[in-house]
Amino acid sequence: MEERPVRVYADGIYDLFHFGHARALEQAKKLFPNTYLLVGCCNDELTHKYKGKTVMNEKERYESLRHCRWVDEVIPDAPWVLTQEFIDKHQIDYVAHDSLPYADASGAGNDVYEFVKSIGKFKETKRTDGISTSDIIMRILKDYNQYVMRNLARGYTRKDLGVSYVKEKRLRVNMGLKKLQERVKKQQEKVGEKIQTVAKTARVHRNEWVDNADRWVAGFLEMFEEGCHKMGTAIRDRIQERLRVQQLKGLIYDEEVDDEYYEDSEEEEEEYYDYEEEK
Numbered sequence: 001m002e003e004r005p006v007r008v009y010a011d012g013i014y015d016l017f018h019f020g021h022a023r024a025l026e027q028a029k030k031l032f033p034n035t036y037l038l039v040g041c042c043n044d045e046l047t048h049k050y051k052g053k054t055v056m057n058e059k060e061r062y063e064s065l066r067h068c069r070w071v072d073e074v075i076p077d078a079p080w081v082l083t084q085e086f087i088d089k090h091q092i093d094y095v096a097h098d099s100l101p102y103a104d105a106s107g108a109g110n111d112v113y114e115f116v117k118s119i120g121k122f123k124e125t126k127r128t129d130g131i132s133t134s135d136i137i138m139r140i141l142k143d144y145n146q147y148v149m150r151n152l153a154r155g156y157t158r159k160d161l162g163v164s165y166v167k168e169k170r171l172r173v174n175m176g177l178k179k180l181q182e183r184v185k186k187q188q189e190k191v192g193e194k195i196q197t198v199a200k201t202a203r204v205h206r207n208e209w210v211d212n213a214d215r216w217v218a219g220f221l222e223m224f225e226e227g228c229h230k231m232g233t234a235i236r237d238r239i240q241e242r243l244r245v246q247q248l249k250g251l252i253y254d255e256e257v258d259d260e261y262y263e264d265s266e267e268e269e270e271e272y273y274d275y276e277e278e279k
Contacts, residue, residue: 006032008123009092011040011078013047015054016136017064020128027125028096029070038090039071040078050080050103055137080104081112087121096123149175 010028014021029037043058054061058076065074079086081104082095095116102112116122140147148161149171158168 003034005034005036007036007038007091007093008032008096009038009040009075009082009087009090009094010096010125011042011075011082012097013051013054013133014039014041014061014065015047015056015133017056017061017068018131018133018136020131022068022070023128024096024098024125025068025070028123031094031096031123036072037070038073038075038092039065039068040075041065042080043077046080055133082116084115084119087116092121094121094123096125098127099124100127145171145174149178 008028008031010025012021025037025039029035041058041061044054047054047058056064062074062076065071075090086092087095095113097113104110104112104114111117113122148163151161152158152168152171153175158165163171
């Protein structure tokens with residue numbers, strides 16, 4: 001026969017239900033290998049009387065708890081202080097909560113879990129640092145204007161948000177200025193990107209010229225030297241050919257040959273320089 005689950009009870013306000021609440025309930029659920037977790041949640045009347053106004057109403061808080069994976073049963077309208085009658089009614093074996101003292105309804109500063117601790121039915125859970133309902137509310141208050149501006153942009157009226165006419169106008173002006181700043185910032189980023197692209201391209205071209213300059217100059221000189229060599233060879237061949245023709249005909253003496261040689265050489269040099277200028 002399967003053993004009866006250990007019935008563990010955890011209670012609280014659970015306003016703005018967050019992961020700190022969920023972790024506390026997870027600890028309560030895992031106190032025993034076979035646990036049935038009951039979660040009590042106080043209604044608005046008791047909560048507003050002994051703790052203060054909540055952000056979420058009682059129905060919203062009950063529904064949030066029902067969607068927590070660790071919760072087996074939600075008990076609405078839970079009492080502020082547990083009694084033996086309540087424990088017997090729900091067959092509660094243990095009550096799980098953190099060990100911080102909470103004031104009861106007497107006004108004398110007594111611990112709300114004093115009775116449960118006295119009968120040995122209290123199991124301690126650990127709070128999660130850095131998260132609480134009060135912390136979340138303080139974050140909202142700190143950035144109040146931003147949240148109001150966001151909701152105005154979404155179509156809420158100043159009456160819906162509880163702000164005055166003057167405050168609404170001031171916030172809308174701030175919204176316009178903020179949008180203008182965002183557009184200016186985006187434009188600056190675009191200009192900056194273009195400048196970086198141009199600078200990067202310029203650096204590439206400069207590096208390309210530096211890397212290839214020696215090769216390009218060497219190639220040009222090589223082509224120039226080759227052209228000079230070919231031109232010089234052509235001039236020498238033509239002079240030698242003329243000399244051979246003249247010698248074969250026997251029309252000139254050695255002295256006349258020398259004069260004509262020099263004249264032809266001057267003409268060839270002039271042709272060479274004309275050729276270079278055309279290049």
